[in-house]
Structure formats: C-alpha cells, structure tokens
Amino acid sequence: MAEDGRDESLATDDESDHTALSLRFLPMLCGVTAQMLEEGSTLLRRMEICVAEAEKRNGKNTVNMQETFTVYLVETRPMDAVAEGRNQAPDSLWRRYSEFELLRNYLLVTYPYIVVPPLPEKRAEFVWHKLSADNMDPDFVERRRVGLENFLLRVASHPVLSNDKILHHFLIEEHGWKEVVYETGFQAKADSRLRALSATFRVRNPDKRFMEMKHYSDELQSHTSQLLRARARVADRLYGVYKVHGNYGRVFSEWSAMEKEMGDGLQSAGHHMDAYAASIDDILEEEEHYADQLKEYLFYAEALRAVCRKHELTQFEFEMASQELVSKKQQHEELSTGIVRTFSFKGMTNKLFGQEAPEQREARLKLLEDLIAEGEEDVQEKTVECGEHVERAWVDMHRFKEQKDKDLREALINYAVMQISMCKKGIQMWSNAKECFLKM
Amino acid sequence: MSVGAPRSLASSGQKPIAEILHPLSAAEEQLSVTVGGDKEAGLTNGTPVETSSPASTSSLLNRLQLDDDLEADIRDPYAEAAETRDLFVTVDDPKKHVSTMETYITYRVSTKTSRVEFDLPEYCVRRRYQDFDWLRIKLEDSQPTHLIPPLPEKFVMKGVVDRFSEDFVETRMKALDKFLKRVADHPVLSFNPHLNTFLTTKDLNKRQGLALLSKVGESVKHVAGGYKLRARPAEFGAMGEYLDTFNQKLGTIDRIAQRILKEQSEYLTELREYGTVYSSWAGSEDELRRPLEGVGGCVTTCCGALEDLGDGMSQDILPVLREYVLYIESMKSVLRKRDQSQAEYEGRLEAAVLRKQEDRTPMPLEVEKCQDKVECFNADLKADWERWQSNKRHDFKQLLTGMADKNINHYEKCQAAWESLITLLQDKQTEDKTSETN
Numbered sequence: 001m002a003e004d005g006r007d008e009s010l011a012t013d014d015e016s017d018h019t020a021l022s023l024r025f026l027p028m029l030c031g032v033t034a035q036m037l038e039e040g041s042t043l044l045r046r047m048e049i050c051v052a053e054a055e056k057r058n059g060k061n062t063v064n065m066q067e068t069f070t071v072y073l074v075e076t077r078p079m080d081a082v083a084e085g086r087n088q089a090p091d092s093l094w095r096r097y098s099e100f101e102l103l104r105n106y107l108l109v110t111y112p113y114i115v116v117p118p119l120p121e122k123r124a125e126f127v128w129h130k131l132s133a134d135n136m137d138p139d140f141v142e143r144r145r146v147g148l149e150n151f152l153l154r155v156a157s158h159p160v161l162s163n164d165k166i167l168h169h170f171l172i173e174e175h176g177w178k179e180v181v182y183e184t185g186f187q188a189k190a191d192s193r194l195r196a197l198s199a200t201f202r203v204r205n206p207d208k209r210f211m212e213m214k215h216y217s218d219e220l221q222s223h224t225s226q227l228l229r230a231r232a233r234v235a236d237r238l239y240g241v242y243k244v245h246g247n248y249g250r251v252f253s254e255w256s257a258m259e260k261e262m263g264d265g266l267q268s269a270g271h272h273m274d275a276y277a278a279s280i281d282d283i284l285e286e287e288e289h290y291a292d293q294l295k296e297y298l299f300y301a302e303a304l305r306a307v308c309r310k311h312e313l314t315q316f317e318f319e320m321a322s323q324e325l326v327s328k329k330q331q332h333e334e335l336s337t338g339i340v341r342t343f344s345f346k347g348m349t350n351k352l353f354g355q356e357a358p359e360q361r362e363a364r365l366k367l368l369e370d371l372i373a374e375g376e377e378d379v380q381e382k383t384v385e386c387g388e389h390v391e392r393a394w395v396d397m398h399r400f401k402e403q404k405d406k407d408l409r410e411a412l413i414n415y416a417v418m419q420i421s422m423c424k425k426g427i428q429m430w431s432n433a434k435e436c437f438l439k440m
Numbered sequence: 441m442s443v444g445a446p447r448s449l450a451s452s453g454q455k456p457i458a459e460i461l462h463p464l465s466a467a468e469e470q471l472s473v474t475v476g477g478d479k480e481a482g483l484t485n486g487t488p489v490e491t492s493s494p495a496s497t498s499s500l501l502n503r504l505q506l507d508d509d510l511e512a513d514i515r516d517p518y519a520e521a522a523e524t525r526d527l528f529v530t531v532d533d534p535k536k537h538v539s540t541m542e543t544y545i546t547y548r549v550s551t552k553t554s555r556v557e558f559d560l561p562e563y564c565v566r567r568r569y570q571d572f573d574w575l576r577i578k579l580e581d582s583q584p585t586h587l588i589p590p591l592p593e594k595f596v597m598k599g600v601v602d603r604f605s606e607d608f609v610e611t612r613m614k615a616l617d618k619f620l621k622r623v624a625d626h627p628v629l630s631f632n633p634h635l636n637t638f639l640t641t642k643d644l645n646k647r648q649g650l651a652l653l654s655k656v657g658e659s660v661k662h663v664a665g666g667y668k669l670r671a672r673p674a675e676f677g678a679m680g681e682y683l684d685t686f687n688q689k690l691g692t693i694d695r696i697a698q699r700i701l702k703e704q705s706e707y708l709t710e711l712r713e714y715g716t717v718y719s720s721w722a723g724s725e726d727e728l729r730r731p732l733e734g735v736g737g738c739v740t741t742c743c744g745a746l747e748d749l750g751d752g753m754s755q756d757i758l759p760v761l762r763e764y765v766l767y768i769e770s771m772k773s774v775l776r777k778r779d780q781s782q783a784e785y786e787g788r789l790e791a792a793v794l795r796k797q798e799d800r801t802p803m804p805l806e807v808e809k810c811q812d813k814v815e816c817f818n819a820d821l822k823a824d825w826e827r828w829q830s831n832k833r834h835d836f837k838q839l840l841t842g843m844a845d846k847n848i849n850h851y852e853k854c855q856a857a858w859e860s861l862i863t864l865l866q867d868k869q870t871e872d873k874t875s876e877t878n
Contacts, residue, residue: 216724223721230714237707244703247696255689258682262833269840405727412731413865416738416858423855427848434844440837 043162048077049171051149052092054141070141071096072148076171093174097122100148103170106181107161108303109189112310113393114161115400117154118299120147126228126291128236128284139285143292150296160396196313197306203316207390213397214308221301224294231291235284246277265440272433279429283422290418293411297404304400307393314389318382325375332368335361528552529624529639531617534609535566544568545604547613549620551639557631563640569594571644572616578634579623580770584777585820586629587828589622590766591615592759607751611759618763622831628820669783673818679825680775687768694761701750708746715739731865738857745853752846760839764832771828778817785810 043049053073061067075090100119107116124140135141152171155161166184169177252270256263533548551563572591579588592615602608623629638644718736722729785807792807 219724223717223724227714227717227721230710230717233710234707234714237703237710241700241703241707244696244700247699248693251689251692251696255686258685258689262836265837408728409731409865412728412735413862415735416862416865419738419858420855420862423851423858426851427855430844430847430851434841434848437837437840437844440833440840 043156043167046079047156047171048075048079048090049149049152049156050075051145051152054145055094056136057096068136069096070136070144072145074152074171091172093172095170095174097144097148099170099178100151102178102181103167104151105190106166106184106186107155107164108306109186109193110164110166110184111160112193113307113389114158114396115300115303115307116161117151117158118296118303119151120144120292121295121299126225126232126295128232128239139288143288147292147296159399160392197309201312201316203312204319206312206315209394210308210311210390214305214312217301217305217308221298221305224298224301228291228294228298231287231294235287239280239284242280243277245273249274249277262440265436265438268439269433269436272429272436276426276429276433279425283418283425286418287415290411290415293407293414297408300400300404304397307397311386311389311393314382314386318379318386321375321378321382325372325379328368328372328375332365332372335365335368525625526554527624527630529617529620531567531613531620534613536604543604544570545609547616549639557636558640560640565639565642567638567644569612569616571638572619574644575623575634575638576619579629579632582632582634583629584774585817586626587767587771587774587821587824588629589619590763590770591619592763593766607755611755615759615763626824626827668787669779670786672779672782675822676775676778676818680772683768683772683775687765690761690765690768694758694765697753697757697761701753704746704750708743708750711739711743711746715743730868734861734864738854738861741857742854745850748853749846749850753843756846757839757843760835764835767828774821778814778821781810781817782814785814 051072052075054070055073056068057071058066058068071094073092074095075092077088077090097119104116104119107114120143123135124137155167156171161167166181169180173180249270252266252273256266256270259266528551530550531547532550534545535547537544537546546566546568549563549565549567551558553561569591573594576588576591579586592612623632623635629635715736718732718739722732722736725732788804788807788810792804
C-alpha cells in the first residue's frame with residue numbers, strides 16, 4: 001500500500017529516473033519517501049543500498065576464543081547504472097552486527113544534534129513464548145537483516161548523515177574500515193558522551209522546547225515499551241485459543257468413525273478445525289513486522305532523548321563558563337579596587353595577616369586578566385556551541401517528528417489491515433466448517 | 441401388562457386406523473412398509489396384545505393392508521412431526537416467587553392443541569422445576585420401555601451457582617422447554633395422561649403427594665429379582681457400546697469447549713489491557729492521537745465481540761452437551777431395564793420348560809406375558825432409538841452450525857470495526873494531502 005504510494009509519487013517526479021527496480025530495495029519497514037529523497041543530495045539518490053543476505057561464520061573473537069557469528073552482505077550499486085538499465089552487478093561486502101554498532105556510535109558522537117536512526121535490537125526482547133530468543137534463530141536473523149537494511153537506508157537518506165565519509169567507507173571498503181573509524185579519535189568523545197548522558201547536573205535556563213521534547217521522548221519510550229509488552233502477552237494468549245481448537249479436529253475425527261450419516265460432515269469439519277488452529281502461526285509471524293516497527297521507535301526515543309540531553313550539557317557548560325567568567329571578573333574588581341564584596345579566604349587572611357606586597361598584587365591582577373580573556377573566549381565558544389546545537393537539533397527534531405508521525409500512522413494502518421486479514425481468514429475457516437456441519 | 445400406558449388411540453377421530461403405524465416402522469432396517477402421505481410415526485402401545493406380539497411383521501402387515509400405498513420412505517421425524525403436529529408447548533416467562541418457606545422460580549407453560557384428549561384448545565399454567573421433575577418420574581414409571589428426554593440438572597451448589605441469576609434461569613428454562621417439546625413430539629409419550637395433567641391442571645401440588653407414593657409402588661414392579669441375562673441381542677449391545685463411546689466423545693468435546701472458554705477469557709483480559717495502552721499513548725501525541733485512539737477503540741470493540749462469543753458459547757453450547765450426557769445416562773438405565781426384563785423372561789421360561797418336562801403343565805400365562813413384555817420393550821426401544829439418533833443428528837447439526845455462526849459473527853464484527861478505522865484514517869490522509877497541495 002505504502003509502496004504503491006511511493007511508486008506513484010516517484011513516477012511523477014521529473015528529476016529522477018528511478019525505475020521500479022530501485023524500489024525493490026526499499027523494505028516495507030522503511031519510511032523513506034520520495035519526499036525525503038528530494039531533500040538535499042542524499043546518498044540514496046546516488047546509490048542503491050541493500051542488505052541482501054546473512055551467513056554464519058566461525059572465527060576468533062577478541063579474547064581469542066572460537067565463536068560463531070552472523071555476517072550480513074551489504075550491496076551497493078550506483079543509481080545511474082540502474083536508471084540506464086545496465087544490469088551491473090552490485091559491489092558488496094560483508095559486515096557483522098558489531099561493525100554496524102561501531103558505525104552508529106561514531107555517528108552518535110560526531111552528530112550529537114541529530115536523532116540518529118537506531119539499529120535493530122541486539123537480542124530478541126518482548127518475545128511471546130513461541131518465538132525463540134536465540135540470536136541464531138533464522139527468523140530472528142532474517143528480521144535483523146531487514147532492520148539493518150532499514151538502518152542503512154534511513155542514514156543514507158538523511159540530509160546530514162548521508163554525506164559522512166565514514167558512512168561511505170562503511171559501504172564501500174570492507175577491510176581497513178575499522179582502523180579509519182578509530183583514527184577519527186571519536187572513541188574519546190564517545191566515553192565522555194556516555195558519562196554525560198547519565199550524569200546529573202542542574203541547568204538554570206534550558207530551552208523550554210528541548211525540555212518538552214525530552215519529556216516527550218520519555219513518554220514515547222514508556223508507551224512503546226508498554227505496548228510491546230502488552231502485544232506479546234496478547235499474542236501468547238491468542239496462540240493458545242487457536243491451538244486448542246485443534247483438539248476439535250481430533251475428537252471430530254474420532255467421533256465421525258462411529259457415525260453413519262454424520263460421519264463425513266464431521267470428518268471434514270475436523271480438518272477445517274485443524275487448519276484453523278494452524279493458521280495462527282502465519283498470523284503472528286506477520287505481526288512481528290508490526291512489533292519491529294514499534295521497536296524502531298522505542299529505540300528512536302532513546303536517540304531523541306540523547307539529543308535533548310546534549311542540549312542540557314552544552315547549556316550547562318555555557319552556564320558554568322559564564323559563571324566562571326563572572327567570578328573571575330569579580331575577583332579582579334575586588335583586587336583592583338580593594339573593596340571586598342564577597343567573602344573569600346584571601347580577603348580574610350588579608351585582614352588577619354595584612355595585605356600582600358604590591359608586586360604580588362600586580363602579578364595576581366595580570367593572571368586574572370589573562371584568565372578573564374581566556375574565559376571570554378571560552379564563553380564565546382560555548383555560546384556558539386550551544387546555539388549551533390539548538391539550531392541544528394531543532395531542525396532535525398522537527399524532521400524526526402514528521403517522519404515519526406508518518407511512519408507510525410502507516411504502521412497502525414498496516415496493523416489494521418493485518419487484523420482484517422486475520423478476521424477474513426477466521427470467517428473463511430468457520431464458514432468451511434459450517435458447510436460441513438450442514439452436510440451432517 | 442405393566443408396560444403400556446392406559447389405552448388411548450393415537451389421535452383417534454383424526455386419522456384412520458390405516459394411517460397409524462407402529463413405532464417399529466420408524467426403524468429403517470425393519471420394515472419397508474410405510475403409509476404414503478401424512479404420517480404420524482407412532483402409535484401407542486396400548487393396542488391390545490392378546491394375540492401374537494405386535495412386533496411380528498405379519499400382524500403389522502395385516503393391520504396395514506387396508507392401505508394400498510406401500511412406499512418405502514425414510515423421513516426426517518422433525519419434518520414429519522411438523523406436518524402432523526397437533527400439540528404445541530412452550531416454556532417461557534420466568535418469575536420469582538417469594539414465600540415464607542422458600543423462594544423459587546416458576547415458568548409459564550403454554551399449550552395449544554387440537555387433540556380431543558384435551559378439553560380446551562389452549563392452556564396456560566405456571567410450573568416450577570419440581571413439577572417438571574414430577575412429570576419426568578411419572579413418565580419414566582409409566583413408560584419404562586421408552587427413552588425419556590432428560591431434564592437440566594436438579595441440584596446446584598448453593599455457594600457456587602446463583603440459582604436466581606438471569607443466565608442460570610434462562611439456560612434452565614431453555615432446557616425445560618426442550619424437554620417438554622421432545623415429550624410433546626413423541627408419538628407415545630405425548631399421549632401420556634400425566635403429561636395431560638401437567639399441561640392442564642392449575643395446581644399440581646396435591647398430585648405430587650400422591651406421586652411420591654405411587655413412585656415407590658411402581659418402581660417395585662420392575663425389580664426383576666436376580667435373573668441373569670443369557671444373550672443380549674446384538675443390536676442392544678451395539679446401542680450400549682455406542683452410548684459409552686458417544687459419552688466419552690461428549691465429555692471430550694465438553695472439556696475442549698470449556699478450555700476454549702478459559703483461554704478466550706484470559707485472552708480477553710490481556711486484550712483489554714492492550715487497548716488501554718493505545719489510549720494512554722494517544723494522550724501524549726498530536727498528529728497520532730486519532731489513529732492511536734482509533735486502534736484503541738477497535739480493540740475495545742473486539743473485546744466486546746469476544747465477550748458476546750463467550751457468553752453465547754456458555755449459554756447455548758455447553759448446556760446442550762451436558763443435556764446429552766444426561767440423556768445418555770437415562771438411556772443406559774432403560775437399556776438395563778430391558779436387559780432385566782429379558783433376563784426375567786429367560787429365567788421364567790427356563791423354569792417353565794423344566795416343569796413342563798416334569799409334569800406336563802402348559803406354559804403358564806406369566807411366561808407369555810413376560811415374552812410379550814420383552815418384545816414390546818424391544819420394539820419400543822428400537823423405535824425410540826432411531827428417533828433418538830435422528831434427533832441427536834439434528835441437535836448436533838444445529839449445535840455445531842450455531843457454534844460456527846457465533847464465531848463467524850464475532851469475526852465479522854471485528855472486521856467491520858477495523859475496516860471503518862481504515863476508512864476513517866485514509867479519509868483523513870486524503871484530506872491532509874488535498875489541504876497541503878491547496
């Protein structure tokens with residue numbers, strides 16, 4: 001449905017020569033639209049990206065122990081090749097989940113004002129009983145493959161993130177990519193970022209909009225996780241209801257053996273009951289897509305919160321720098337005028353033991369003047385930093401909001417479509433059974 | 441003989457003798473002799489038995505030779521009964537009565553009939569469960585060779601079930617109505633004078649006292665005194681086996697149905713919670729508020745539909761299953777009585793044969809009476825068995841299609857809710873799009 005919408009809008013787009021082929025690579029999950037593609041010269045316009053396959057590998061891990069892990073095939077192809085209809089083989093390389101994580105961490109640190117798209121979950125959570133929580137489970141691997149592709153497409157279509165060199169490298173250069181990332185020195189920033197995220201500090205004048213957005217991100221996180229948990233419980237129960245009906249199949253079959261006229265009708269009805277009981281497996285498997293969409297936004301909420309926290313941090317640092325400057329200026333004034341406005345030990349000792357020598361005083365005044373100059377530069381820097389962050393973050397948060405509203409709305413509509421399909425199946429099954437009963 | 445009801449002819453005055461059939465004819469494998477046209481598939485076995493047993497084909501043929509039409513035909517007894525029915529009964533309108541001694545429910549029993557056994561064409565009386573119980577006991581005693589339909593369970597645990605709750609009363613009333621209708625449709629039982637009394641007398645209370653005494657008296661008659669059965673005819677053995685297996689299956693189906701109800705109820709609990717999460721999320725959103733509230737609303741609608749489904753199952757499906765279990769119990773006891781009367785006959789016959797060998801005394805009348813009794817019993821039972829099988833098929837067909845309908849109905853309600861949500865949301869979407877381009 002949504003894909004049809006994209007098809008249509010792309011067809012009317014004069015600028016692009018996108019063929020239907022390119023859309024094959026846009027999974028249903030991804031909210032990437034023609035609109036987004038038009039904004040800026042995002043990578044996705046120039047290059048087709050997909051995560052085509054997953055494979056198991058054996059290798060040594062960091063502590064030199066044997067382990068099994070999954071690698072994912074990232075394929076890329078220049079868009080003009082596609083547009084011209086050249087059936088060029090795509091470039092490809094293998095990446096494992098940890099490399100995706102590394103890429104994302106780099107992006108988080110480098111673009112703290114961007115709500116960075118999340119990765120699919122590391123371990124299966126919110127499972128209902130049937131689904132295995134095993135990372136090696138083929139269904140889980142498949143859904144992860146789709147999630148990783150979705151991540152790449154979102155990043156590659158982002159007006160800011162898509163221009164990043166490290167991202168390009170990730171997509172093109174299989175070997176040596178890790179070294180390049182570490183060379184950027186982002187690791188140091190990553191550590192301080194993590195610390196800042198969990199630290200508590202009081203900000204005097206945070207931007208109200210950011211505070212509201214932070215509050216909203218908490219709400220979003222809470223609601224999506226509640227919903228995911230409740231959905232898992234519902235799925236579990238529904239499974240039970242359907243499966244018990246399978247018992248009817250068995251007993252009808254047994255019963256039909258002892259009946260004359262009723263026998264055939266009962267027997268066939270029993271088959272339909274079995275089919276009914278079996279139908280729940282596909283229904284719930286499909287619903288996992290919906291759960292994945294919700295999960296994406298659960299993790300997105302975290303990213304949103306991080307952007308707000310970054311604002312708090314920059315604002316706090318600005319406030320601290322300003323305060324520092326003010327106090328230095330005050331000290332200077334007191335020293336030069338001799339009027340003590342504020343209590344200080346120096347002032348006390350001066351009173352008790354007499355004032356210091358004029359040379360010392362000169363030295364101190366000079367030091368303070370230097371510090372004040374430094375301080376003013378610092379405040380200037382922090383003001384710019386804070387201001388830039390606010391400006392850029394606000395743009396991206398707005399972009400995120402629109403994306404979220406659209407994506408979740410579509411997800412809800414798709415969920416309704418799934419429910420309708422489930423109802424239709426149910427009606428079909430029971431109608432079939434009813435026909436058999438009527439023949440009894 | 442102790443078997444028959446007092447002699448009353450089947451709808452005498454309405455149908456010529458030629459059209460009246462012995463219940464035996466209802467059995468498909470027995471006689472291919474039937475009477476064309478309107479058929480009252482039954483005759484009271486009050487017809488005199490002084491000659492050879494009515495079960496013998498020849499005597500039946502004799503009686504029926506008046507009619508030229510000898511078409512073999514198997515008819516659905518329900519359809520039959522509908523064509524020829526002249527006794528209609530209904531149980532409805534429950535009312536609570538509070539007296540100093542006790543509180544109880546009475547039901548209105550309405551009768552419409554054109555039978556001459558009834559003085560008036562219409563009757564309306566009030567009866568309580570006790571009265572139905574009385575009737576059943578009287579029927580069992582006076583027609584021991586017939587299968588008497590069961591009543592809903594008599595005793596309910598006072599703490600566990602509310603005897604005066606709407607659901608309980610409704611379920612019980614439906615079962616009583618079914619019981620009475622089955623009796624009224626039965627070619628033999630419907631002419632039982634006790635039924636007549638039940639349907640017509642204003643105040644049954646006095647009769648109940650007498651009933652208790654006579655119950656004791658009559659049941660004594662059936663004690664066959666330790667006779668052992670030699671050879672049960674295969675068909676009755678088969679009946680017994682069928683009943684045992686069927687009982688088992690019914691039990692299984694009942695358990696499955698209950699399990700489904702339980703699972704559905706647990707599903708419902710989770711579903712309700714699930715719906716509220718959508719609604720509370722909607723509170724923190726602006727653009728998404730409507731879709732989220734919409735989904736929450738749909739989930740709530742589905743909860744309602746699910747509740748209805750569960751109620752329907754426990755009110756319409758489970759009671760019928762239970763009823764058939766009771767039916768089977770009473771049928772097995774009738775089969776046992778048949779065995780007993782056969783055993784008695786065999787015993788007496790053996791004794792008589794021995795005595796005859798010794799001192800040439802002719803076969804005592806007693807023994808012949810026993811033989812007749814047995815043969816009558818067998819005939820009645822076979823006819824009733826066929827009728828029962830037919831009814832059972834009809835009832836279960838109805839039960840199962842009813843169950844299917846309820847489930848279909850449930851899904852239809854849910855589907856409609858989700859479809860209207862999509863329409864709503866997509867309308868909004870096109871609304872937004874047009875307002876954007878404008």
